[in-house]
Every structure is written in C-alpha cells, then in structure tokens.
Amino acid sequence: MRVLITGGKGQLGKDLARVLTEKGNYHIISVDRGEMDISDARQTWKVILDNKPQVIIHAGANTNVDGCELDPDNAYLVNGLGTRNVAVAAQEINAKLVYYSTDYVFDGKGSKPYEELDPVNPQSGYGRSKLAGEEFVKAFCNRFFIVRTAWVFGKFGNNFVKTILRLAGEKDELAIVHDQVGSPTYTYDLAQFTEEFINTSLYGYYHATNSGTCSWYEFTKAILEEAGTQGVKVKPITSQELSRPAPRPAYSVLSDRSIRLNGFKPLRPWREALRGYLEDVKRDG
C-alpha cells in the first residue's frame, strides 16, 4: 500500500513511518514543509498527484498553540487552508485521508468525556484553525478519518515529557498547573492505532488518546517517578498563575466510543505508555 505522510519530520510523523516500516507491506512517502508546503496549493496538488498514494496521513500542522494565538492568519493558512489543499488532492485521486485534530476544538468546560459529535466551541486560534481543517476534510473528501487526539508526546520532537526532564536537571522546584485535566498520548500508540484503521473502511470521527486521565501536575509527578528522578519538588499552580497568550481547555478528556464501537482496542493506559516511551528513549538513545 502506498502511504504519503505529511509532517514527516514531526513527532507523530516520524512514529508513523516507524510503525509502518515495522509492519512491512507499505511504500512510505514521507514529506515535510521542504518537499511539500501544504499552504502552497499548487505544490501540494503536484506532490500528491505525482505520487498517487492510496492513503494520505496528514500529520503536518502548525502546533504552536501560543504562536497560533498571536498569528491567527498563519494558523488558518496552515491548519485550515493547508488541510483543504491536502483534502482536495486526496479526493482527486480517491485516496483515504487521515487528519489529526485536537481536544482544543472543544471549550473544555465539560465534566464528562467529549464524544465525537458533541458540539464544538474552540476558544483559541489553534483550536479554530484545526476545526477549519476538519470542516474542509468533511466537505471535500469521501473517505476520511478525523482523529482528535491530545497531550501528545513522542521520541522525535519537543514535548511536555522532555521539557519536564530537562527542567528537573536544572531546578529544585517545578510549578505546574493542576486545574487542566486530559489524557497524555504516546505518538507510537497513536501510530499503531492509525495503522489498524487505514486498512479498513470504518471512516468517520475518532477520539484517540491513551486511556485514563490526569492533570499536568499529576503527569509531571508520574514523569519524575517513572524516570527515577528524585529531589525535585512539584508545586501545583492554577492556569491563571501561568499566564499564556492562548487559553487552554480545563477539561480535555475525550471519549473512546468510536474506537470501541468500531471494534478497535482502546489505547493502553497513559502511565503504561509513558513507561514504554521512557524505555524506548533509553534503549534507542
């Protein structure tokens, strides 16, 4: 099967290539901004039509949440219009399209896990731009998977786990927000789930995170414990104390209903995934 991955140099993009390579049976075309800038409609069209993949896994995005708040036009250009460009070309060659979206499409004011068709109400420029991408996929593609995920960490990029481990080497105390709750997600697990569904016609919306929930504060404590880091104090603070340009959803828990009802296995518990990630990093360097 010919699979084209966008955002191939990103943390999810790299784990997608890793998983598809491990499985065999895939001809992988991995592209990033250099080979195919998704905000360039002509280039996107040409690369996709030249390669004629059967599946496009669209993991490329502007993921800088505060950057999107400060420059909403660029967020819309890349995450909205860039996704439209990918979707239009995917439809032209009748490819299946996978689009990763985010918990930020919800307002985070809920108290029970968000289901796939719950009303969206993004509160940030990033969330609005990713929702625009969803709308374009739905409008222009017949065969799509829209996969909302959250709190992503992987071996191949900057993420919260790496930041905490770096800061723990520099400071005696870390101040971490305790009033935002979500589900951490290891890119390797998300890539494995992706490999399962691209071989099916079970199209539609999915919410895919590692299972279980925690606050950033609890996640930090777990990272330090699992990494065997001692002597660093973790102080819980509120989101208000950590003033940032873009608002973050307070409650980001996503229901795995579509995963279960379509007969897939929910992703493993986040703490197990974290342990697996730290082992992978230790083994592979």
Ligand SMILES: NC(=O)c1ccc[n+]([C@@H]2O[C@H](COP(=O)([O-])OP(=O)(O)OC[C@H]3O[C@@H](n4cnc5c(N)ncnc54)[C@H](OP(=O)(O)O)[C@@H]3O)[C@@H](O)[C@H]2O)c1
């Ligand atoms: N990270 C999270 O916590 C999180 C949470 C929910 C959903 N998601 C979604 O999951 C997907 C993968 O996220 P990730 O964490 O793997 O992101 P990532 O590590 O930031 O990778 C994104 C990749 O897309 C590339 N890119 C940016 N602008 C582009 C453009 N105009 N044309 C082509 N490529 C471009 C980036 O290149 P540059 O480095 O050159 O910019 C980068 O290599 C994204 O759709 C994201 O919105 C992520």
